[in-house]
Amino acid sequence: xxxxxxxxxxxxxxxxxxxxxxxxxxxxxxxxxxxxxxxxxxxxxxxxxxxxxxxxxxxxxxxxxxxxxxxxxxxxxxxxxxxxxxxxxxxxxxxxxxxxxxxxxxxxxxxxxxxxxxxxxxxxxxxxxxxxxxxxxxxxxxxxxxxxxxxxxxxxxxxxxxxxxxxxxxxxxxx
Amino acid sequence: xxxxxxxxxxxxxxxxxxxxxxxxxxxxxxxxxxxxxxxxxxxxxxxxxxxxxxxxxxxxxxxxxxxxxxxxxxxxxxxxxxxxxxxxxxxxxxxxxxxxxxxxxxxxxxxxxxxxxxxxxxxxxxxxxxxxxxxxxxxxxxxxxxxxxxxxxxxxxxxxxxxxxxxxxxxxxxxxxxxxxxxxxxxxxxxxxxxxxxxxxxxxxxxxxxxxxxxxxxxxxxxxxxxxxxxxxxxxxxxxxxxxxxxxxxxxxxxxxxxxxxxxxxxxxxxxxxxxxxxxxxxxxxxxxxxxxxxxxxxxxxxxxxxxxxxxxxxxxx
Numbered sequence: 001x002x003x004x005x006x007x008x009x010x011x012x013x014x015x016x017x018x019x020x021x022x023x024x025x026x027x028x029x030x031x032x033x034x035x036x037x038x039x040x041x042x043x044x045x046x047x048x049x050x051x052x053x054x055x056x057x058x059x060x061x062x063x064x065x066x067x068x069x070x071x072x073x074x075x076x077x078x079x080x081x082x083x084x085x086x087x088x089x090x091x092x093x094x095x096x097x098x099x100x101x102x103x104x105x106x107x108x109x110x111x112x113x114x115x116x117x118x119x120x121x122x123x124x125x126x127x128x129x130x131x132x133x134x135x136x137x138x139x140x141x142x143x144x145x146x147x148x149x150x151x152x153x154x155x156x157x158x159x160x161x162x163x164x165x166x167x168x169x170x171x172x173x174x175x
Numbered sequence: 176x177x178x179x180x181x182x183x184x185x186x187x188x189x190x191x192x193x194x195x196x197x198x199x200x201x202x203x204x205x206x207x208x209x210x211x212x213x214x215x216x217x218x219x220x221x222x223x224x225x226x227x228x229x230x231x232x233x234x235x236x237x238x239x240x241x242x243x244x245x246x247x248x249x250x251x252x253x254x255x256x257x258x259x260x261x262x263x264x265x266x267x268x269x270x271x272x273x274x275x276x277x278x279x280x281x282x283x284x285x286x287x288x289x290x291x292x293x294x295x296x297x298x299x300x301x302x303x304x305x306x307x308x309x310x311x312x313x314x315x316x317x318x319x320x321x322x323x324x325x326x327x328x329x330x331x332x333x334x335x336x337x338x339x340x341x342x343x344x345x346x347x348x349x350x351x352x353x354x355x356x357x358x359x360x361x362x363x364x365x366x367x368x369x370x371x372x373x374x375x376x377x378x379x380x381x382x383x384x385x386x387x388x389x390x391x392x393x394x395x396x397x398x399x400x401x402x403x404x405x406x407x408x409x410x411x412x413x414x415x416x417x418x419x420x421x422x423x424x425x426x427x428x429x430x431x432x433x434x435x436x437x438x439x440x441x442x443x444x445x446x447x448x449x450x451x452x453x454x455x456x457x458x459x460x461x462x463x464x465x466x467x468x469x470x471x472x473x474x475x476x477x478x479x480x481x482x483x484x485x486x487x488x489x490x491x492x493x
Contacts, residue, residue: 019237019424026233030226038219048225052232056406059233060424064295089349090409114216121220136217139193142186157182164185164210171213 008072015062022059029073030055031118033080035111040084040100044137050087054080077102113171120170121163128163131156181206189214236404239423239443247442247488249277249297252423255383256299256438256484258313259359264300265289267357270335271328272320272380293320294380299440310461310474311482315360316437317384319428325367329353332363345369348417362435378419378426383439386432387479391415393429396477397422400456401441401449436480446473446485453483 011028014021033054038047057079058065065075081100103111121132127149134140134148142160146153184204188211191198201211239252257264268274268291277297278290286303298318301311322328326343332355333339340362343353352366364384387393391410397403397420406426407419417430422441443449447464450473454460461482464473470488477483 020234022237023230023234026230030229031221034221034226035219038221044222048222048229051225052229053406055229055233056236056404056421059237060421060426063424086349086407089347114219117213117216118220121217132217132220133223135189136193136214136220137222141190154182157186160189161182161185161210164213167213167217168209 005069005071009067012062012065012067012072016065019059019062022062025058025062025072026055029076031115032073032111033076035114036077036103036107037080037084041087046087050080050083053083057083074102117167117171120167123170124163124166128159128166131159132163135160185210185214192218232404235402236421236423239402249292250442251296251379251425252441252443253383253425253427254297254299254440254442255316255318255381256301256311256440257316257359257361258301258311258438260302260304260313262287262302264302264357264359264361265291267335267337267359268293268298271332271337271363272322294322296379296381298381311438314437315356315362315435317362317364317386317435319364319366319378319382319384321366321368321378321380323367325351325353325365328365329355332357332365337363378428383427383437384435385427385429385437385481386435387429388431388434389479390418390429390431393477393479394418394420396456400453400458400475400477401483402452403427434479436482438482438484440484440486442487443485444487446471446487449485450475453477453485458483 007028011021011025015025030051034047034051037050037054038044041047041050054076058076081102084100121129124132130149131145134145135142140148142153142156145151146156149156151159184201184207188198188201188207190196191201192211192214198211198215201207265274265276269276272293274291274293276289277292278288280288282288282301284303286301289300289302291298291300304313329339329343336358337355339353340356341352341354343351343365345351346366346369350366350368352364354362354364356362362384385393391414394403394405394408394415398405401422403420403422405418406421407417408415409417414431417428419426419428423443425441427439441449450460450464453475458475458477461474461476461484462472464471464485470486472484472486474482474484
């Protein structure tokens, strides 16, 4: 996933001229920021809370943001890093909390791989996608998913297997 | 021994991954291992509902920001309005914070109306008994203000007649700050960030601070009444101690404490709509929106005595 600095420049200029266009920056980077934050938080709720803070802060600061050619995502990672430090400091009032480093190239590659996977999830047949979402996002048991989809548990297990096999193939795995 | 079906083995592995139990056994099963790796990555799959809801939230706030920017350049959505009985506050702010008066004029009630820039922030000061349209009480307000050198600014404030409320010290929340009351009783929490983790990055030079009783419930009220967005909160002993809220592209901070209500001007595109929204959330009317020579304005007071005026000026100014 290559981001060009020219794209970044256009996104920033558009959002500075009209804050309603900030959603373009959000759409482009939300998955990366969420992936970065999620690895450094204890649960999904905390990751969602901090991801929201990052984009709220970025929107608030967009008018004052001076673009000097660095990728926009680097700016967002810095905001996220500070928000994570706030988060952990609140949980350990007396401890020294150093903001985490922004991701190194190895982690960026890992984040991009996951984002590609998540995009493949969105391409799955609707029932398979629902099973993945209920199992991994909502953390429902097979029984709960079966009830919600009005299917047998065996059928849901089959859908889960097919979804994961399809994702493995999409990600370059072999049969 | 008959091997159990792959569907069942995979399901147990997914259960273990979601519950953060040990799932490494799966990696020794050649049929299961590649699927287990995919499943492990899916544990962090972002919720589509969360992404859609955050997008909608950003769009709402962006539309408010766009309106304010278009309405009054240099202002954010929330501008504190300080009522004082006599002149002198502008001089104090100039001496201590290098503030600059950008506009002054006589208000319709006969008092002076002054607009003052402090760093990248604006405050409005109404002087005289008749200022603020007669509905804004004369009362002190509290502010969090970021400066380059909290100690030097604190000293300047004392020299300019302020009363110390707290000597400069390094605070656990990531700033060095000292607290003063100006000669009119307004509180200024003068801060310099300590390192990158300070809240300063999220705030402008001056941010109003509301001390309230029942802070947690009040935050919920502000969300309903003004569309405020909670950006940060710290609870202690089951009580909200501190919260930072966004309203449009402006911010306020609030915390549990001896009440110190204030008056605020919100530049918005549709003052009537926000007035109605605030009333529906439980605020009481101070003045229904009406057209004035300077624009359309209406105002409400909430249960804690804070006043919120919604204004759409007729002209823009810089």
